[in-house]
Amino acid sequence: MNGPDKQRHLCPFDNSYGRLPERFFARLDPTPVSAPHLIKFNTKLAGELGLELQELSRADLARIFSGNDVPVGAQPLAMAYGGHQFGGWSGQLGDGRAILLGEVLGKDGVRFDLQLKGSGPTPFSRSGDGRAALGPVLREYIVSEAMHGLGIKTTRALAAVLTGERVRREESLPGAIFTRIAQSHIRVGTFEFFAHQQDYDGVQILADYVIARCYPQAASAANPYRALLDGVVKAQAELVASWMQVGFIHGVMNTDNCSISGETIDYGPCAFMDIFEADMVYSSIDHMGRYAYSNQSRIAQWNLAQLAQSLLLLLGDDEDSAIGEAKAAIKAYREIYEQFWLKGMAQKLGLAKERDGDRALIEELLDLMAQNNADFTLTFRGLSNLSLVANDQDQAMLDLFDQPASLNDWLGQWRERLQQESRSDSQRQMLMRAKTRHLSRAITLLKR
Ligand code: AMP
Ligand code: MG
Secondary structure (H helix, E strand, O other), rough: OOOHHHOOOOOOOOOOOOOOOOOHHHEOOOOOOOOEEEEEHHHHHHHHOOOOOOOOOOHHHHHHOOOOOOOOOOOEEEOOOOEEEEEEEEOOOOOOOOEEEEEEEOHOOOOEEEEEEOOOOOOOOOHHHOOHHHHHHHHHHHHHHHHHHHOOOEEEEEEEEEEEEEOOOOOOEEEEEEEEEEEOOOOHHHHHHHHHHOHHHHHHHHHHHHHHHHHHHHHHHHOOHHHHHHHHHHHHHHHHHHHOOOOOOOOOOOHHEEEEOEEEEEOOOOOOOOOOOOOOOOOOOOOOOOOOOOHHHHHHHHHHHHHHHHHHHHHHHHHHHHHHHHHHHHHHHHHHHHHHHHHHHHHHOOOOOOOOOHHHHHHHHHHHHHHHOOOOOHHHHHHHHOOOOOOOOOHHHOOOOHHHHHHHHHHHHHHHHHHHOOHHHHHHHHHHHHOHHHHHHHHHHHOO
């Protein structure tokens, strides 16, 4: 890079999290790496965000997104948080291998976090090395961008850089650093961090901050903290319903991986399932199946209950009223989730208008898929190729099922139901395909 001039114009930082009390984080720079090499830079996202990086060379970008050059205006810090992992309280966690470079005000004044993951040890690293291996960095890059392509709220991938260093896991692996964009990196575990220390001022400062940053409409509600909780409940309900609609298994839904802004965050041992199996578990350390596909909605609700508990003192003037508010907010989750789920699944079946019986039709298809070892994505993709009147496309769809004939009745019911819709075959097919297009591409890439 030719001196600091280019750095100065990198992007307009405004680091509001860094203006919170010092106990919210630890300030430190990324640890430089020996030979940064840019693997991938998301030019399209940079453009959408309004980052002016066009004049920078690949070598410049590699230095910035490895943490070797800290841009002017950045105020790097590691965020403090805690969390429940696999249902047990783990105490303090925090950014053990991530550093928030700062917040950027992008196009239209939209604020986002710019975070490096794998950027070296921090005071929260415990026994970890602060680094990331290439494989997981590429996985997070591809899967998070696929999720975005599917219209699912997620953190985004801006860059992936090789460090030129090795990381030691079970074997020695190439080290890499991932640059992540998020609406915010605040988690349920951030609230728990303060609540579990009985630092109720901390909880309130954080809650006021989150309201101002992520849920501004809550500020004018009669009970702003209840409105904040309601906002997170709705965001998580919508998020998890959208995961279920694409067969996504997050794998590690610990409260430290549960985002307050309702974005999918921390792509660890995650997957889009192949053969549909409701109880599929993906993480090899999830021995009890806590984070199985079919459990994800319940777990989101459990995580939200931890948030409600952390906010409890703010929710009402006395204990009874606070508990009443928390219970009502958490109870509302199920209904909100069910509505999002039904709406999205109906769309996958090409149904625009809701009718009685739609839920049964969807559930029956899922049962048939499970009984016949049908691939989740291919089944819905196959369905999007079918017409109102049976034709030679039907066979390809039936062949996805172990016992093809077992789908015939269902297809008959589905076609009968489609008669109540007003859209043409081609309109319906186009909308159904739009829901799977990016996913098919990502799965192909991941299998390479
Ligand atoms: P995760 O499973 O990625 O959500 O991480 C859980 C916690 O472990 C977070 O506090 C991480 O920062 C921390 N962590 C994970 N991997 C490492 C590592 N290699 N070095 C230091 N901390 C880590
Ligand atoms: Mg995490």
